[in-house]
Amino acid sequence: MACTQxxxxxxxxxxxxxxxxxxxxxxxxxxxGVSQKDIAARLGISEQTVQVQVxxxxxxxxxxxxxxxxxx
Numbered sequence: 763m764a765c766t767q768x769x770x771x772x773x774x775x776x777x778x779x780x781x782x783x784x785x786x787x788x789x790x791x792x793x794x795g796v797s798q799k800d801i802a803a804r805l806g807i808s809e810q811t812v813q814v815q816v817x818x819x820x821x822x823x824x825x826x827x828x829x830x831x832x833x834x
Contacts, residue, residue, distance in 0.1 A: 769832050776826035780819050787812055788819035 765773075777785060787805070790796040791812070798816075802809045 769827075772827055772830045772832055773823065776823040777819075779826060780822060784815050784819045784822075787815040788823070791816050792820070 777788060780788060783805075787801060790801050790804075791798065796804075798809045798812045801807075801812045805812075
């Protein structure tokens with residue numbers, strides 16, 4: 763599925779709107795493909811915390827995109 767320029771812009775805004783730690787974790791996991799284990803080790807947190815932060819971040823991004831009218 764191709765994304766429009768607006769969709770890409772809104773996704774960047776959604777990621778930018780996340781709290782700093784959540785944004786860092788989502789970026790590492792979803793955009794850079796770093797494993798949960800490696801993120802946990804790099805940031806000195808548990809893998810469970812990484813998992814929770816990714817889930818929260820993705821849900822917040824989905825809500826932001828929905829508010830902007832972006833559909834899957």
